[in-house]
Amino acid sequence: MTERVQVACTAAVQTAVEHADDPRILEVTVDLGRLEGMWATLFARREQQQTARTRVVAAAWQQLIDRDAVAVAIDAVRARAGLAEARRPLDGRGAEALAAALALVRALTDRPGWTGLRTALRNAIAAGRAEGMVNAVAIAAERLGPLHVRLGWDIAFKHAYQSLERLDELWAETDTWLARMLDGTADDLGRILARAAEEGASREEMIDAAMDLLTGEKIDSVAFTIDWAMTTAADEGALALYQSEGVQRVDVITAGDGRVCEPCIGYESGSPWSTLDVPRLPTHPLCRCCYAADVSLSHFEAWFA
Ligand SMILES: [Zn+2]
Missing domain, CATH: 1.10.287 (Helix Hairpins)
Incomplete structure (x- = not known):
């Protein structure tokens, strides 16, 4: 146990x-x-990688958040709301607070640390995709029966990761996830600034509230985003591998770790699917369901010990 x-x-x-x-x-x-066995390894590896990548991306995010830049945005909201001198309520100023939040969040993309964040996220997505390719082969080997040769997970991962080096599509995916992260941040920040202004918060209190959000709650949402992005990449990697191996039929399996995955149970019972119209996984955040198919392992001999 x-x-x-x-x-x-x-x-x-x-x-x-x-x-x-x-x-x-x-x-x-x-x-x-x-x-036990292959499935235990598969989920443990994913979890380890997600934890490690989350730490790197969260650190890159922390580096972007600068108290001075936050103060500039807060001053803009306060000036527009006429709060520079007096403590007046900010009735109906939600739009202005959101505009200031948007300006602050957009300014993040000009900061020197932005490239570091973008690269960290791209590498996380590449790792997810490579792991998904390895998972696809591990699952295929498992289906061949208990006598299958042993998969060298780390060697396989290294090969798969290297094969993605020039895949431009990873940068496009990265930018989509980043845009989503920034939009969410701007919404949350706008709401917090509007509320703080309505409550007559002081300049320092507003800066503190914004910093708390950007370096606290937003770090949690980085972890959530990484989980989702890496799982999406893993499922894409697995499906792409099956497709490139000429697989016609693929199963969806709710191979959860004790969790029931309601949305995917229907997809599982609808298996096998044609690779062309199989439902796209993950169907929801924190989804752990997988594609599974029969594949000849002859192209992956180097991955087995
Ligand atoms: Zn699921």
Whole structure:
């Protein structure tokens, strides 16, 4: 019993107690058997990589956030609201607060640390995609039966990662995730500034509130974004690998770690899918479901020990 299996067992028993009347509950529990062997390695590796990449991206984000730049944006909101001298309420100034927040967030892209953040996120997405390719081959090997040769996960990952070096599409994906992150940040920041102004907060209090958001709550949302972006990249990597190997039919499997993934159960029971119209995973944030297909391992001999 690894620590991971113990945690999953506890979660499964809780789920079983809560849904004792659900006839499907036994199937969920059966899933736990998969947590040993290949599946345990697969999910543990993903988790480790996501944790490590989140740390790097969060550090790059922290570097961007500068108290002076935040102060400039706050002064702009206060000046427009006529708060420079008097403590007046900011009725109906939500739009101005949002505009200032947008200006602040846009200014982040001109800061010297921006390239570092963009590169860290690109590398995280590349790692997710490479791991997804490795996962696809690991799952295919597992389907060949218990006598399959052992996958050299690290060697396989290195090969897969290197093969992505010139994939421009990774930068496009990176910019999409960054834009999403910045939009969310601007919304949250705008709301906080508007509220602070309405409550008659002082200049320092407003700066503190903005800094708290940008260096606190936003760090949590970086972790959420990395999880989602890397999982998306992993699923794309797996599907692309299956497609490039000429696979016609692919299964969706809800190979969760004890969690039930409601949106994906339907996709699983609809399997196998044609590779052309298979539903795109992940179907929701924190989705751990995977594609699985039969593939000849002859192109991947170097990945096996
Ligand atoms: Zn799912």
